[in-house]
Amino acid sequence: MKRVSLKDIAAKLGVSTSAVSFVLNGREKEMRIGAKLAARIRKAAHQAGYTPHKVAVSLRTGKSKIVALIVDDISGNFFASLARTIEKEIERHGYRVFYCSTGNQLAKGEELIRLLLQYQVDGFLITPVPGMESLIDSLLQQKRPVVLVDSYFPGTKAPYVLVDNRLGISAAMKNLVSGGYRKIALVMNDVKLVQMQERLRGYKESLSAAKIRFRKDLILTTAYGEPDQVLVRNISAFLKSQQPQAVLFAANYLGVHGLESIHQLQWEIPHDIAVSCFDDHELFQLYKPAITAIEQPVEEIGTTAVQLLMHEMGVESIHGKKQITLPPVLRERDSV
Amino acid sequence: MKRVSLKDIAAKLGVSTSAVSFVLNGREKEMRIGAKLAARIRKAAHQAGYTPHKVAVSLRTGKSKIVALIVDDISGNFFASLARTIEKEIERHGYRVFYCSTGNQLAKGEELIRLLLQYQVDGFLITPVPGMESLIDSLLQQKRPVVLVDSYFPGTKAPYVLVDNRLGISAAMKNLVSGGYRKIALVMNDVKLVQMQERLRGYKESLSAAKIRFRKDLILTTAYGEPDQVLVRNISAFLKSQQPQAVLFAANYLGVHGLESIHQLQWEIPHDIAVSCFDDHELFQLYKPAITAIEQPVEEIGTTAVQLLMHEMGVESIHGKKQITLPPVLRERDSV
DNA sequence: TTGAAAGCGCTAACAG
DNA sequence: CTGTTAGCGCTTTCAA
Numbered sequence: 001m002k003r004v005s006l007k008d009i010a011a012k013l014g015v016s017t018s019a020v021s022f023v024l025n026g027r028e029k030e031m032r033i034g035a036k037l038a039a040r041i042r043k044a045a046h047q048a049g050y051t052p053h054k055v056a057v058s059l060r061t062g063k064s065k066i067v068a069l070i071v072d073d074i075s076g077n078f079f080a081s082l083a084r085t086i087e088k089e090i091e092r093h094g095y096r097v098f099y100c101s102t103g104n105q106l107a108k109g110e111e112l113i114r115l116l117l118q119y120q121v122d123g124f125l126i127t128p129v130p131g132m133e134s135l136i137d138s139l140l141q142q143k144r145p146v147v148l149v150d151s152y153f154p155g156t157k158a159p160y161v162l163v164d165n166r167l168g169i170s171a172a173m174k175n176l177v178s179g180g181y182r183k184i185a186l187v188m189n190d191v192k193l194v195q196m197q198e199r200l201r202g203y204k205e206s207l208s209a210a211k212i213r214f215r216k217d218l219i220l221t222t223a224y225g226e227p228d229q230v231l232v233r234n235i236s237a238f239l240k241s242q243q244p245q246a247v248l249f250a251a252n253y254l255g256v257h258g259l260e261s262i263h264q265l266q267w268e269i270p271h272d273i274a275v276s277c278f279d280d281h282e283l284f285q286l287y288k289p290a291i292t293a294i295e296q297p298v299e300e301i302g303t304t305a306v307q308l309l310m311h312e313m314g315v316e317s318i319h320g321k322k323q324i325t326l327p328p329v330l331r332e333r334d335s336v
Numbered sequence: 337m338k339r340v341s342l343k344d345i346a347a348k349l350g351v352s353t354s355a356v357s358f359v360l361n362g363r364e365k366e367m368r369i370g371a372k373l374a375a376r377i378r379k380a381a382h383q384a385g386y387t388p389h390k391v392a393v394s395l396r397t398g399k400s401k402i403v404a405l406i407v408d409d410i411s412g413n414f415f416a417s418l419a420r421t422i423e424k425e426i427e428r429h430g431y432r433v434f435y436c437s438t439g440n441q442l443a444k445g446e447e448l449i450r451l452l453l454q455y456q457v458d459g460f461l462i463t464p465v466p467g468m469e470s471l472i473d474s475l476l477q478q479k480r481p482v483v484l485v486d487s488y489f490p491g492t493k494a495p496y497v498l499v500d501n502r503l504g505i506s507a508a509m510k511n512l513v514s515g516g517y518r519k520i521a522l523v524m525n526d527v528k529l530v531q532m533q534e535r536l537r538g539y540k541e542s543l544s545a546a547k548i549r550f551r552k553d554l555i556l557t558t559a560y561g562e563p564d565q566v567l568v569r570n571i572s573a574f575l576k577s578q579q580p581q582a583v584l585f586a587a588n589y590l591g592v593h594g595l596e597s598i599h600q601l602q603w604e605i606p607h608d609i610a611v612s613c614f615d616d617h618e619l620f621q622l623y624k625p626a627i628t629a630i631e632q633p634v635e636e637i638g639t640t641a642v643q644l645l646m647h648e649m650g651v652e653s654i655h656g657k658k659q660i661t662l663p664p665v666l667r668e669r670d671s672v
Numbered sequence: 673t674t675g676a677a678a679g680c681g682c683t684a685a686c687a688g
Numbered sequence: 689c690t691g692t693t694a695g696c697g698c699t700t701t702c703a704a
Binding site: 051052053054055056058059064074075076080081083084087096098099101103114115118119120256259260263282283286287288 | 387392395411416417419420432434437439450451456592595596599618619623624
């Protein structure tokens with residue numbers, strides 16, 4: 001039982017393939033094909049169970065109706081929710097999503113993009129990592145539709161959408177300060193991404209707004225990618241030596257491991273130390289006590305990213321800014 | 337700046353496209369093309385930055401070097417780890433993975449498979465859900481390479497790989513029984529999948545092995561997909577009315593929510609109730625007390641699945657059984 | 673040893 | 689109003 005092709009059904013009806021093609025693409029007016037012929041074609045196609053051969057269409061048109069979502073870690077928490085809303089949103093526009101992860105390796109990112117280009121993907125949704133800058137620029141130069149998600153490069157021309165990192169940290173800090181905490185530590189990582197810088201900036205600004213002196217030794221910068229064990233140990237040592245009244249984790253994986261550190265130190269939350277974290281995590285609601293966190297508006301990020309991309313691909317035009325930051329939500333719980 | 341095509345480089349060298357094609361595919365011997373010509377061709381292709389047009393190749397050969405991984409929930413925990421190992425393993429064989437989720441809707445699964453077939457994917461890795469049976473059978477009939485992961489249909493001809501569910505539950509039960517618990521409740525769900533049945537069977541067998549009478553009222557069967565709130569409430573009510581000495585959760589999401597129920601009841605683990613769970617979760621290590629769980633050998637499942645699929649695709653031949661169950665690992669922690 | 677040529681299935685310019 | 693035809697870029701058979 002072979003596939004039925006356009007040609008097959010054209011032959012059966014004794015009409016030309018082009019007639020069939022146009023009708024089936026709903027463009028019969030352009031060819032001014034008679035209504036009864038159109039009906040016959042549609043009926044025959046349906047009866048034969050015809051479905052277009054996407055690969056052939058793609059080869060012919062240079063389009064694939066596929067967009068790629070490239071993240072650095074497909075098993076991450078943020079990705080999981082993002083993927084879902086993006087998929088749903090993209091489907092509404094008749095596209096499909098191809099998920100890819102670079103596993104935090106730049107080389108793999110390049111390779112991946114080359115490959116995706118070979119597969120004729122129509123657009124890219126990318127959560128950029130350091131060093132990807134030139135790659136993305138070259139995509140831009142080739143006029144490929146690209147939208148950056150969750151981060152961006154300063155000065156980039158690419159549209160992007162991400163949470164307002166500074167605002168998020170400010171909200172968390174305000175919450176801490178109004179709780180009476182003044183010796184507030186920050187645990188961040190050394191990833192050279194805008195969002196980390198913004199979070200640090202938010203921290204500093206909040207301190208000065210609260211007239212608290214900034215102390216460099218209250219900041220721990222961990223190496224990204226170091227083994228969990230080491231991370232936990234480092235955070236423990238840091239907290240032990242600094243004895244802060246409160247600690248703000250600048251990423252959810254830092255918070256998750258930080259909790260472990262605090263547990264090892266046998267400190268009670270919030271009695272011995274208050275805890276707050278940027279980016280929420282399933283665990284934080286369930287933890288005893290529940291951990292206060294800043295939640296990213298993942299859904300909104302997803303839908304906005306798709307909208308921007310559709311605009312870039314000329315599918316749907318939107319007005320207004322193409323570089324967007326969205327407000328986060330402070331989830332006050334029991335750890336402060 | 338246009339793509340360079342095979343033809344371009346053939347034209348530049350004044351040779352035929354077929355010569356170029358054969359050389360670039362490393363099949364020059366078959367055509368017995370001269371070594372110096374081959375070298376020239378390779379050099380020119382490299383200089384021109386030639387990369388084959390995958391879509392054209394796919395159209396011509398009917399192959400795409402893409403394998404689809406279809407799961408019901410892409411944001412699930414199990415998927416995350418599975419995806420990573422599968423991706424790594426598949427790449428070793430020169431293939432790519434296309435991740436897809438059906439969102440637990442059968443209709444979407446069908447649609448998805450049709451689509452993937454249109455894109456010429458070469459093989460399928462599927463975590464089956466009830467009702468998918470006929471879909472998978474039809475794939476099998478079309479001689480499409482398919483490997484089932486994490487579940488299977490009784491009597492299916494398709495190769496599959498999954499954890500030994502019965503063994504896992506037995507290990508957990510033995511652990512519980514040897515801890516002196518005799519009134520052991522089981523919280524499961526109503527999904528009509530082999531693995532749930534196997535878990536139930538493991539539970540019953542373990543009871544009789546320990547000479548404990550099976551009591552139907554010690555089993556709670558929750559509706560899959562009911563809202564979290566409801567689930568938590570149901571588990572609370574169940575535990576409260578049955579007052580078991582220990583509870584075994586048959587899936588990790590049940591465990592996670594069960595923990596919440598226990599917390600609401602203000603019961604102390606393991607003092608008031610011992611807890612064990614099938615399928616580990618990040619949370620269980622961090623929870624206080626840490627929760628004993630049966631860990632699935634996800635990596636092994638992934639690599640085995642890929643191996644089986646490669647065999648099905650005729651890429652690599654393996655011997656031995658094609659329907660495989662792998663032993664789980666009991667992670668003893670503090671909740672028993 | 674090499675090259676010409678026939679398509680894979682579809683679209684779209686062009687000619688009736 | 690409708691049909692012919694020329695490819696998209698590549699593989700592979702067949703002839704030279």
